[in-house]
Amino acid sequence: xxxxxxxxxxxxxxxxxxxxxxxxxxxxxxxxxxxxxxxxxxxxxxxxxxxxxxxxxxxxxxxxxxxxxxxxxxxxxxxxxxxxxxxxxxxxxxxxxxxxxxxxxxxxxxxxxxxxxxxxxxxxxxxxxxxxxxxxxxxxxxxxxxxxxxxxxxxxxxxxxxxxxxxxxxxxxxxxxxxxxxxxxxxxxxxxxxxxxxxxxxxxxxxxxxxxxxxxxxxxxxxxxxxxxxxxxxxxxxxxxxxxxxxxxxxxxxxxxxxxxxxxxxxxxxxxxxxxxxxxxxxxxxxxxxxxxxxxxxxxxxxxxxxxxxxxxxxxxxxxxxxxxxxxxxxxxxxxxxxxxxxxxxxxxxxxxxxxxxxxxxxxxxxxxxxxxxxxxxxxxxxxxxxxxxxxxxxxxxxxxxxxxxxxxxxxxxxxxxxxxxxxxxxxxxxxxxxxxxxxxxxxxxxxxxxxxxxxxxxxxxxxxxxxxxxxxxxxxxxxxxxxxxxxxxxxxxxxxxxxxxxxxxxxxxxxxxxxxxxxxxxxxxxxx
Amino acid sequence: xxxxxxxxxxxxxxxxxxxxxxxxxxxxxxxxxxxxxxxxxxxxxxxxxxxxxxxxxxxxxxxxxxxxxxxxxxxxxxxxxxxxxxxxxxxxxxxxxxxxxxxxxxxxxxxxxxxxxxxxxxxxxxxxxxxxxxxxxxxxxxxxxxxxxxxxxxxxxxxxxxxxxxxxxxxxxxxxxxxxxxxxxxxxxxxxxxxxxxxxxxxxxxxxxxxxxxxxxxxxxxxxxxxxxxxxxxxxxxxxxxxxxxxxxxxxxxxxxxxxxxxxxxxxxxxxxxxxxxxxxxxxxxxxxxxxxxxxxxxxxxxxxxxxxxxxxxxxxxxxxxxxxxxxxxxxxxxxxxxx
Numbered sequence: 104x105x106x107x108x109x110x111x112x113x114x115x116x117x118x119x120x121x122x123x124x125x126x127x128x129x130x131x132x133x134x135x136x137x138x139x140x141x142x143x144x145x146x147x148x149x150x151x152x153x154x155x156x157x158x159x160x161x162x163x164x165x166x167x168x169x170x171x172x173x174x175x176x177x178x179x180x181x182x183x184x185x186x187x188x189x190x191x192x193x194x195x196x197x198x199x200x201x202x203x204x205x206x207x208x209x210x211x212x213x214x215x216x217x218x219x220x221x222x223x224x225x226x227x228x229x230x231x232x233x234x235x236x237x238x239x240x241x242x243x244x245x246x247x248x249x250x251x252x253x254x255x256x257x258x259x260x261x262x263x264x265x266x267x268x269x270x271x272x273x274x275x276x277x278x279x280x281x282x283x284x285x286x287x288x289x290x291x292x293x294x295x296x297x298x299x300x301x302x303x304x305x306x307x308x309x310x311x312x313x314x315x316x317x318x319x320x321x322x323x324x325x326x327x328x329x330x331x332x333x334x335x336x337x338x339x340x341x342x343x344x345x346x347x348x349x350x351x352x353x354x355x356x357x358x359x360x361x362x363x364x365x366x367x368x369x370x371x372x373x374x375x376x377x378x379x380x381x382x383x384x385x386x387x388x389x390x391x392x393x394x395x396x397x398x399x400x401x402x403x404x405x406x407x408x409x410x411x412x413x414x415x416x417x418x419x420x421x422x423x424x425x426x427x428x429x430x431x432x433x434x435x436x437x438x439x440x441x442x443x444x445x446x447x448x449x450x451x452x453x454x455x456x457x458x459x460x461x462x463x464x465x466x467x468x469x470x471x472x473x474x475x476x477x478x479x480x481x482x483x484x485x486x487x488x489x490x491x492x493x494x495x496x497x498x499x500x501x502x503x504x505x506x507x508x509x510x511x512x513x514x515x516x517x518x519x520x521x522x523x524x525x526x527x528x529x530x531x532x533x534x535x536x537x538x539x540x541x542x543x544x545x546x547x548x549x550x551x552x553x554x555x556x557x558x559x560x561x562x563x564x565x566x567x568x569x570x571x572x573x574x575x576x577x578x579x580x581x582x583x584x585x586x587x588x589x590x591x592x593x594x595x596x597x598x599x600x601x602x603x604x605x606x607x608x609x610x611x612x613x614x615x616x617x618x619x620x621x622x623x624x625x626x627x628x629x630x631x632x
Numbered sequence: 633x634x635x636x637x638x639x640x641x642x643x644x645x646x647x648x649x650x651x652x653x654x655x656x657x658x659x660x661x662x663x664x665x666x667x668x669x670x671x672x673x674x675x676x677x678x679x680x681x682x683x684x685x686x687x688x689x690x691x692x693x694x695x696x697x698x699x700x701x702x703x704x705x706x707x708x709x710x711x712x713x714x715x716x717x718x719x720x721x722x723x724x725x726x727x728x729x730x731x732x733x734x735x736x737x738x739x740x741x742x743x744x745x746x747x748x749x750x751x752x753x754x755x756x757x758x759x760x761x762x763x764x765x766x767x768x769x770x771x772x773x774x775x776x777x778x779x780x781x782x783x784x785x786x787x788x789x790x791x792x793x794x795x796x797x798x799x800x801x802x803x804x805x806x807x808x809x810x811x812x813x814x815x816x817x818x819x820x821x822x823x824x825x826x827x828x829x830x831x832x833x834x835x836x837x838x839x840x841x842x843x844x845x846x847x848x849x850x851x852x853x854x855x856x857x858x859x860x861x862x863x864x865x866x867x868x869x870x871x872x873x874x875x876x877x878x879x880x881x882x883x884x885x886x887x888x889x890x891x892x893x894x895x896x897x898x899x900x901x902x903x904x905x906x907x908x909x910x911x912x913x914x915x916x917x918x919x920x921x922x923x924x925x926x927x928x929x930x931x932x933x934x935x936x937x938x939x940x941x942x943x944x945x946x947x948x949x950x951x952x953x954x955x956x957x958x959x960x961x962x963x964x965x966x967x968x969x970x971x972x
Contacts, residue, residue: 177856198858213856215849217916218842226846227858229839236837277857 126152127189128285128316129174134183136169143169144180147342149335151285151316156307156330158348159320161337161360162555167320168210170337171287174318175207176200187285198227204284208274208291210320216263220273221245223262224280248276253302267412268295275303286310289320304330324353336360361555368558369582370565374589376404379438380573381454381542383423386432392418394597395432400542400573405564407588408577409613415597416577417459420544424449424456436542450479455540457531459547465531468520472510472530475519476501480537504536505529509559525556532563543567543574549583561587585610593617663909663922667929674932678939686935688818692886694931695824696879700898701905701927702831702920703875706868708906711848711915712767712774714869717876718899719785720756722892724880726789726798728752729890733800741802748801749881756877757870759785764866782899789892798890810885820882824924827875831920844868848915897948904951905930907958930954 129151136144144166151157159167173180176195185192187203200207214223224245230237245258254272262270271291278286288307292300307317307330321327327334331348336359343359381400386393393415400406410416421427423434425444434441436452446456458464466475477486477497486497498515505515508529510522519530528548535543545564549557564574564587578584584591591608593601593616600616674681700717707714732748739747759781766777812819835841843864846854855861879898884890903913909926911918930951937947 175856196858197856201858207856209856213850213853215846215853215916217849218846222842222846223853226842226854229842231839234838235833236839236842 126154128153128187130184130186131170131174132184132186134170134173134180134185136166136173136178136180142340144173145340146183147337147340149342151318153314153316154311155332156311156317156319158327158331158334159318159337160322160327160334160356165337165360166340167337168289169340171207171289171318171320174200174285175205175209175287201228201281204282205287206278206281206283206285207287208278208289210289210291210293213277214262214270214273217261219259219261220256220265220276221258223273224248224258224277226277228280244280245276248279252276252279252306268299271295272299283310283315285316285318287318287320290322291319292321292323292326300326324356327356328353368561369586370558370561372405372565372568372587372589374404374568376401376589377571378402380436381423381575382433382435382438383419384433384435386419386422386434387430388415388418388422389428389430390418391430392427392597393422396594396597396599397432398592398599398602400575402541402571402573403568404589405568405574405576405587407584407591407608408575408594409581409584409591409617410579410594410600411617412579414594416594417546419594420456420546420575420577423544424454426456450538450540453539453541454544455479455535455542456544457535457546457548459550466519466527469518471518472505472515472522472533473498473501475530476504476515476533477537479534483538485537500537501533504533507536508533508563523556525552525559528552528556528560529563532560535567541572543572545574545576545578547578547580548576549578549580581610581613585613663925663929667925667932670929670932670936674936678936680939681936686939688813690928690931690935691821692818693935694928695818695820696883697898697901697905697927697931698824698924699820699827699875699879699882701902701923702827703872704899704902705906705909705911705918705920705923706831706844707774707872708903708911708913709844709848709915709918710865710868711851712865712869713778713903713913714763714872714876715775715778715899716759716763716782716785717872717902718894718896719782719789720759720873720876721880721883721898722789722894723755723759723785724752724877725884725887725894726792726890726892727755728881729798729801729884730792732802732805733798733890736800736802741804744802745805748805752881752884753874753877755785756873756875756880760870760873761866763873764869767869768862768865786892793890793892795892799888801884801888801890805885806888810882810888820886823878823882827878828920828924835920840864840867845916845918848912848917850916897951900955901927901930901951904955904958907955907962910962912962913959 127150129149131147131149134144134147134149135142147166147170149157149170159170161167172178173185176197176199179193179195185195187205192203215226218226221241225241230240230244232240242258249256249258252272252275254276256269256272256276262273265273271293275288275291291303295303304326307319310317319327319330328348333345334348334351334356335345336343336356338360346359378401379399380402383399384397386396388394396415396419398406398408408416408419418427422429423444424446425448426446434444436449436454441449441452449456467478477500481487481492485493485500487493501515502513505513510529510533511526519527522530532548543564548560548564552560561583564576568574576584576587585608588608589604591603591613592599593603593613595616601612603612680686700721704714704717728748728751731751732744735744735747738744763774763777763781766772767774809819814822835844843854843859846857846859847861847864851861880894883894887894905927906918906923907913907926908929909919909922909924911923933954934947934951937950942950
């Protein structure tokens with residue numbers, strides 16, 4: 104039903120646009136793109152006017168990145184026409200796209216870690232003098248761009264030495280090396296601070312006024328509201344609707360994105376804390392990313408740990424299972440002290456860690472779901488007897504868990520690589536169900552997961568909790584920890600800054616601990632996601 | 633997130649002893665200091681080390697390795713491997729010698745030498761092109777591709793000679809070039825020096841050098857930045873093999889015969905020289921002047937062991953240990969860097 108309405112709305116709008124063709128910078132019609140086994144885009148139309156910010160909105164896997172990659176020339180579309188400044192463009196390459204003024208700023212950084220900021224800026228577009236690099240000219244131009252953008256960057260630093268926010272700045276600077284007519288920003292604020300993001304918005308406004316068209320990919324409602332002129336919503340490779348930013352509410356946008364009514368994102372979790380299962384006492388790590396931190400987690404409650412990126416919260420729970428070297432302090436499971444923890448010994452004690460980087464640390468992508476699930480429990484009788492694998496029992500057990508987790512598609516013999524982000528997370532979680540686990544350590548469980556899968560993961564945590572386990576939730580997603588935690592710890596610069604309970608678990612309170620010593624002014628403006 | 637932006641975040645790596653060691657290992661100064669130290673120690677404890685004949689030997693044998701190692705470095709930088717270098721040396725030696733011996737007397741010696749050299753370099757170019765095309769277009773792992781071409785090139789070399797050395801090359805090639813001293817230094821030394829200089833300029837002052845580093849550092853980034861990735865991948869493999877051919881020609885000239893079995897350890901040594909010099913086997917890092925020093929260091933060690941009359945089989949064990957140690961240090965430094 105919605106699809107029909109959307110098509111009608113499109114027709115009326117494109118008629119309107121015909122009258123202002125001169126304004127049209129980019130016009131894509133009927134764009135489709137298939138990857139092996141996946142339809143990434145299906146007859147999508149998209150256009151961009153000069154001096155406009157057009158937001159692309161959609162869940163992960165909706166086709167946003169495929170679309171911007173086609174526009175940036177990374178790969179061609181299978182069908183459709185690509186008109187830029189009134190001319191039809193074919194065989195676009197990344198190089199060609201930049202030459203005609205299309206500058207992409209990707210979320211996955213296109214930076215070479217071992218090269219300097221300056222070398223990265225000019226990569227593929229070096230200034231040469233008779234075939235030799237002209238270092239002086241490049242240095243001067245690099246300084247000029249960085250000054251223009253008002254970034255705190257030094258051209259001679261290697262990119263590998265920079266923080267993520269600084270790398271993001273390099274990425275943005277790269278887009279400004281040539282004259283920009285069409286700027287693509289893919290979640291550019293994901294790793295910027297609020298003040299840096301404001302600077303970027305100022306820049307976007309300036310560019311808009313000078314007639315640059317901007318395609319802006321983002322999940323953040325607040326900034327979409329702030330800068331968008333039009334919003335195009337994609338879902339499952341289809342264009343759902345293009346709307347004027349002023350005409351639409353947040354709820355409508357989320358409903359367009361997910362294709363269903365979103366009641367409450369966060370389930371009502373029933374915390375019934377009983378005994379302490381995990382105690383961490385005065386733990387410091389050898390690299391000082393965690394210093395003198397104590398906390399505990401009880402059965403029957405979700406213990407949240409909040410903090411900014413790099414505050415040490417991930418390192419803390421990684422250290423519990425022995426993935427980070429500990430300098431001093433004690434870890435106790437059910438009152439028993441554990442010396443020299445390793446992931447294997449902690450799993451046997453019923454403590455399981457679920458890494459945030461699912462691809463790098465969590466899953467063997469080329470192997471089927473079944474093997475990934477049973478990986479941590481092959482010593483149990485359900486999976487092996489006398490060192491011989493019990494394949495049938497394994498299949499039955501894993502299939503049961505997969506059904507319970509609503510894995511989609513529910514085929515446990517498929518390679519994990521062919522599943523979406525949310526479903527990969529479920530595969531990882533399934534590991535916690537293959538054996539008796541009483542302490543769940545979740546490290547950013549919903550990072551890169553779409554809204555639908557998020558809800559399922561939250562529901563799952565709720566169900567888990569009802570079985571009397573202890574859940575520790577480490578997350579940079581503030582609403583997530585605020586809504587799900589019974590007690591919330593806040594970490595700040597490798598120290599434990601606060602333990603909040605009850606009514607104290609609210610946004611201003613947490614933010615005041617985030618920015619304890621610095622940027623006190625920023626706290627006055629709470630963020631909504 | 634403002635915390636990430638403080639100045640002290642910019643300086644990476646720990647302040648532990650290991651961290652400091654790794655950092656100095658990566659820094660400019662380590663290898664030259666080590667080499668100087670080694671030479672001083674050898675000069676004090678081994679009286680024959682500084683003898684003119686011995687120094688010439690070290691210079692000559694390192695020069696062959698420098699040429700090969702520089703090529704290997706380019707392939708290592710783009711994130712690859714070339715196991716076929718030793719086989720290319722053999723194939724070059726055999727084909728160049730066959731052509732020169734066959735044409736001898738029919739044409740002017742300089743023309744004969746020119747044709748022989750071109751045939752030799754052609755062998756390298758063909759093998760390099762096959763390696764490069766397979767890696768760039770078929771996306772086969774460099775390890776498997778070059779293992780395959782290693783076998784193919786060795787097979788051809790043996791087939792052409794039946795394992796018998798080929799004599800009868802023009803004396804100008806053997807005595808004039810191969811065994812000749814120019815300004816009292818081995819001719820191959822100038823050849824190696826020239827190649828290092830050219831590659832240094834390419835690496836530091838041309839887009840090509842930048843692109844090769846970028847491809848190894850982050851291939852996707854290079855691609856979206858508009859670097860012609862495939863072209864430079866192939867080019868790296870071709871240059872690598874052609875340099876192996878250059879070394880093969882110089883060796884053939886020195887030996888005075890084309891041989892299908894020339895120093896089988898060359899490939900390993902070329903990789904060893906690279907990793908000792910801090911070239912990352914994961915790609916993206918490597919400096920030609922360091923690789924040259926690495927090759928000289930390796931051959932100085934070998935020479936010292938020769939002077940000490942250490943059994944060559946034990947020397948092989950020792951070199952193997954050095955390679956593993958160097959790669960382990962590289963891995964360690966990468967792991968620390970990843971923690972930033």
